[in-house]
Amino acid sequence: xxxxxxxxxxxxxxxxxxxxxxxxxxxxxxxxxxxxxxxxxxxxxxxxxxxxxxxxxxxxxxxxxxxxxxxxxxxxxxxxxxxxxxxxxxxxxxxxxxxxxxxxxxxxxxxxxxxxxxxxxxxxxxxxxxxxxxxxxxxxxxxxxxxxxxxxxxxxxxxxxxxxxxxxxxxxxxxxxxxxxxxxxxxxxxxxxxxxxxxxxxxxxxxxxxxxxxxxxxxxxxxxxxxxxxxxxxxxxxxxxxxxxxxxxxxxxxxxxxxxxxxxxxxxxxxxxxxxxxxxxxxxxxxxxxxxxxxxxxxxxxxxxxxxxxxxxxxxxxxxxxxxxxxxxxxxxxxxxxxxxxxxxxxxxxxxxxxxxxxxxxxxxxxxxxxxxxxxxxxxxxxxxxxxxxxxxxxxxxxxxxxxxxxxxxxxxxxxxxxxxxxxxxxxxxxxxxxxxxxxxxxxxxxxxxxxxxxxxxxxxxxxxxxxxxxxxxxxxxxxxxxxxxxxxxxxxxxxxxxxxxxxxxxxxxxxxxxxxxxxxxxxxxxxxxxxxxxxxxxxxxxxxxxxxxxxxxxxxxxxxxxxxxxxxxxxxxxxxxxxxxxxxxxxxxxxxxxxxxxxxxxxxxxxxxxxxxxxxxxxxxxxxxxxxxxxxxxxxxxxxxxxxxxxxxxxxxxxxxxxxxxxxxxxxxxxxxxxxxxxxxxxxxxxxxxxxxxxxxxxxxxxxxxxxxxxxxxxxxxxxxxxxxxxxxxxxxxxxxxxxxxxxxxxxxxxxxxxxxxxxxxxxxxxxxxxxxxxxxxxxxxxxxxxxxxxxxxxxxxxxxxxxxxxxxxxxxxxxxxxxxxxxxxxxxxxxxxxxx
Amino acid sequence: xxxxxxxxxxxxxxxxxxxxxxxxxxxxxxxxxxxxxxxxxxxxxxxxxxxxxxxxxxxxxxxxxxxxxxxxxxxxxxxxxxx
Numbered sequence: 012x013x014x015x016x017x018x019x020x021x022x023x024x025x026x027x028x029x030x031x032x033x034x035x036x037x038x039x040x041x042x043x044x045x046x047x048x049x050x051x052x053x054x055x056x057x058x059x060x061x062x063x064x065x066x067x068x069x070x071x072x073x074x075x076x077x078x079x080x081x082x083x084x085x086x087x088x089x090x091x092x093x094x095x096x097x098x099x100x101x102x103x104x105x106x107x108x109x110x111x112x113x114x115x116x117x118x119x120x121x122x123x124x125x126x127x128x129x130x131x132x133x134x135x136x137x138x139x140x141x142x143x144x145x146x147x148x149x150x151x152x153x154x155x156x157x158x159x160x161x162x163x164x165x166x167x168x169x170x171x172x173x174x175x176x177x178x179x180x181x182x183x184x185x186x187x188x189x190x191x192x193x194x195x196x197x198x199x200x201x202x203x204x205x206x207x208x209x210x211x212x213x214x215x216x217x218x219x220x221x222x223x224x225x226x227x228x229x230x231x232x233x234x235x236x237x238x239x240x241x242x243x244x245x246x247x248x249x250x251x252x253x254x255x256x257x258x259x260x261x262x263x264x265x266x267x268x269x270x271x272x273x274x275x276x277x278x279x280x281x282x283x284x285x286x287x288x289x290x291x292x293x294x295x296x297x298x299x300x301x302x303x304x305x306x307x308x309x310x311x312x313x314x315x316x317x318x319x320x321x322x323x324x325x326x327x328x329x330x331x332x333x334x335x336x337x338x339x340x341x342x343x344x345x346x347x348x349x350x351x352x353x354x355x356x357x358x359x360x361x362x363x364x365x366x367x368x369x370x371x372x373x374x375x376x377x378x379x380x381x382x383x384x385x386x387x388x389x390x391x392x393x394x395x396x397x398x399x400x401x402x403x404x405x406x407x408x409x410x411x412x413x414x415x416x417x418x419x420x421x422x423x424x425x426x427x428x429x430x431x432x433x434x435x436x437x438x439x440x441x442x443x444x445x446x447x448x449x450x451x452x453x454x455x456x457x458x459x460x461x462x463x464x465x466x467x468x469x470x471x472x473x474x475x476x477x478x479x480x481x482x483x484x485x486x487x488x489x490x491x492x493x494x495x496x497x498x499x500x501x502x503x504x505x506x507x508x509x510x511x512x513x514x515x516x517x518x519x520x521x522x523x524x525x526x527x528x529x530x531x532x533x534x535x536x537x538x539x540x541x542x543x544x545x546x547x548x549x550x551x552x553x554x555x556x557x558x559x560x561x562x563x564x565x566x567x568x569x570x571x572x573x574x575x576x577x578x579x580x581x582x583x584x585x586x587x588x589x590x591x592x593x594x595x596x597x598x599x600x601x602x603x604x605x606x607x608x609x610x611x612x613x614x615x616x617x618x619x620x621x622x623x624x625x626x627x628x629x630x631x632x633x634x635x636x637x638x639x640x641x642x643x644x645x646x647x648x649x650x651x652x653x654x655x656x657x658x659x660x661x662x663x664x665x666x667x668x669x670x671x672x673x674x675x676x677x678x679x680x681x682x683x684x685x686x687x688x689x690x691x692x693x694x695x696x697x698x699x700x701x702x703x704x705x706x707x708x709x710x711x712x713x714x715x716x717x718x719x720x721x722x723x724x725x726x727x728x729x730x731x732x733x734x735x736x737x738x739x740x741x742x743x744x745x746x747x748x749x750x751x752x753x754x755x756x757x758x759x760x761x762x763x764x765x766x767x768x769x770x771x772x773x774x775x776x777x778x779x780x781x782x783x784x785x786x787x788x789x790x791x792x793x794x795x796x797x798x799x800x801x802x803x804x805x806x807x808x809x810x811x812x813x814x815x816x817x818x819x820x821x822x823x824x825x826x827x828x829x830x831x832x833x834x835x836x837x838x839x840x841x842x843x844x845x846x847x848x849x
Numbered sequence: 850x851x852x853x854x855x856x857x858x859x860x861x862x863x864x865x866x867x868x869x870x871x872x873x874x875x876x877x878x879x880x881x882x883x884x885x886x887x888x889x890x891x892x893x894x895x896x897x898x899x900x901x902x903x904x905x906x907x908x909x910x911x912x913x914x915x916x917x918x919x920x921x922x923x924x925x926x927x928x929x930x931x932x
Binding site for chain 2: 051054055056057058059063064072074077078080081084085087088089091092
């Protein structure tokens with residue numbers, strides 16, 4: 012074998028080998044292409060096309076490497092994703108079990124595939140999980156009690172959508188249920204997810220809340236008070252039934268109201284400020300405001316308002332009001348009534364004090380303040396007995412507390428008299444009082460009311476009246492006998508006078524006659540005293556010096572006494588318009604009494620002063636000028652018991668007293684339009700006060716000349732029905748030198764006078780008895796005589812010294828007066844005076 | 850928190866069709882995949898092959914990357930970035 016052959020052989024071999032290698036390469040390339048295509052298929056793309064990459068480029072490009080690298084990346088990503096899925100699964104499983112809701116997964120035939128712990132607890136807590144898996148949902152869950160509108164699983168399958176049902180009751184629990192379809196990648200519903208939310212607790216809470224709200228709503232709606240809630244913009248959020256009924260709005264109308272729509276315009280400004288303050292958090296506990304109802308009625312309410320704040324911002328007001336319109340009206344009426352009562356109470360002329368049940372003063376009116384001297388404010392709360400200091404005026408003992416008796420017995424107590432009230436300043440007043448319990452509607456005693464009246468003046472007037480009545484009755488008696496008595500005394504005295512003149516020889520006879528005359532004169536004085544306070548005992552007044560009477564009479568009365576007298580009489584003491592004789596009698600009586608009150612001696616203080624009396628002096632006198640005389644001794648005094656009776660006739664504590672002295676003095680002063688009072692303290696002395704009318708403008712006339720037993724001449728006509736008087740008068744006149752004629756009555760006297768006048772031998776004077784029983788008396792006779800002879804000079808003579816004619820004889824036509832019984836001097840001077848008068 | 854502004858690497862495979870364009874895109878993705886996942890590189894691949902707008906994004910998505918395809922006037926721009 013040659014080289015060529017060998018070469019050819021080698022060439023052939025190599026060609027064969029090349030051919031083999033080419034086929035091998037082609038197969039490998041084909042393999043690569045097929046794998047690449049396979050891998051590209053996995054990658055989701057088209058296979059390589061030969062025209063796209065030739066074999067060399069394919070090898071150079073290394074698509075397997077590229078795809079392998081990409082696969083590596085995909086795998087890596089898948090691993091990461093798997094890991095995340097694992098975690099997610101774990102998390103989901105944890106959530107699945109930890110969820111507070113029950114979750115169950117069913118397959119398309121409604122068999123249970125999985126469930127969480129909560130669902131197991133809800134529906135089958137005692138069963139093994141394996142026994143549940145694969146079981147029908149209706150066997151484990153609804154147990155045939157499907158929702159009213161059908162099985163949710165079926166509805167999911169039918170609708171392909173999520174469905175739900177609320178408030179479904181299973182095994183004593185209430186659930187909200189949601190079923191959701193779970194689809195596969197093809198979109199087919201292969202599973203169904205059920206979620207059970209147990210709302211039992213929530214329902215119970217809601218029910219409790221509803222009940223609570225219902226309770227509160229019931230409470231609010233049935234409250235009688237007006238409850239409202241207002242938003243910060245003034246709109247009503249809530250009003251209760253009472254609010255709406257009171258203001259007359261419906262709920263719908265309220266929703267369109269603003270708070271100021273129901274507030275009275277007069278309160279707007281004030282309420283606007285308050286509303287702002289409330290919105291800022293201020294609480295108003297005692298607000299009073301006037302609402303206006305729909306029909307315009309004004310409704311006064313009071314209540315409280317505050318605001319609910321959240322984070323410092325106002326949410327709504329809370330207001331509760333009470334309709335106090337009626338109460339306010341009642342209060343106003345009560346206040347008005349109270350004011351009226353207070354005004355009435357203060358205007359009442361009597362003192363009024365009210366106390367509580369403890370006897371402590373609650374109220375006093377003005378008069379009570381004046382009488383007690385205590386003001387209402389200071390007396391309020393004080394015990395009654397401290398303010399009302401009273402005692403029995405008769406016994407001098409303290410009086411029991413009227414409040415105690417009334418509050419104890421519950422009965423009205425009336426104390427008519429004898430109660431003396433000592434005011435705060437020590438002044439005393441006689442009061443009449445009555446106490447009555449104050450009861451409330453339940454008839455329980457809540458206090459007492461004391462009404463008392465100052466009856467000091469009334470008592471004084473009453474005493475005066477009683478005294479006057481006594482005097483009047485005595486006067487009637489005295490007056491009744493005075494005429495006859497004085498006529499008889501005139502006869503006795505006249506005859507004694509005549510007998511004395513006749514008994515010139517025997518001095519013993521004359522002495523006896525003088526004694527008899529003295530006794531008769533004392534009898535005349537006694538009669539005169541009786542007549543002084545008899546009816547119509549008018550004093551014969553003239554302007555006189557009281558100072559003179561005081562000094563003269565006092566000194567005279569105290570002659571020979573161990574009692575002295577000091578005077579305090581101003582020089583300018585006004586003269587009095589008095590009957591000097593009667594007033595002398597008064598002063599004499601008072602001084603004698605004072606003297607007798609001091610048996611061991613002492614001093615009488617006689618004072619006099621000018622006094623202008625007004626109503627404020629609380630004296631029983633008309634306003635005007637008076638002379639105030641006081642005669643004070645330091646003697647034994649007069650007991651309180653006797654003091655009110657000292658001016659009574661025949662009342663005396665003296666063994667030898669007649670009981671007429673002070674009674675006469677009282678009568679005299681009274682007839683002078685004055686007054687006499689006495690104050691006394693046993694053991695310390697007595698003071699008499701005498702007020703007599705003064706005549707400041709008048710002067711005292713000089714004292715008249717003393718009348719003498721002057722003789723005369725001419726004819727005198729004596730008219731008297733009493734023979735004894737005619738006889739005595741005739742004897743006196745005869746002695747005095749007159750020529751006397753007699754008449755028994757007026758008719759006869761007139762006839763005699765006319766006859767004498769016509770005969771040219773007229774009477775120089777006529778002495779006429781005032782009273783002729785059964786015939787014409789002096790009063791009528793003088794009227795007739797004056798018709799005959801206007802210049803007739805007539806004397807009126809009577810035992811009725813109290814007859815007005817005797818006091819005011821000139822007005823009746825007489826020229827003079829002579830009181831029976833008279834002595835010759837009385838008649839002489841009276842005749843002289845009349846005859847000498849031109 | 851630090852925000853990295855990724856480097857944008859752009860390459861144009863217009864004129865190539867699938868699967869060649871996919872392989873080229875995968876080669877570039879493989880080359881930069883670590884930095885893309887880090888967020889430091891973002892790839893912008895321009896292609897006019899419509900199939901590529903499906904295959905390239907799907908492959909990149911399966912590799913765990915974020916892909917956005919936008920149509921520009923002359924081609925499609927496929928953005929590959931960190932997911």
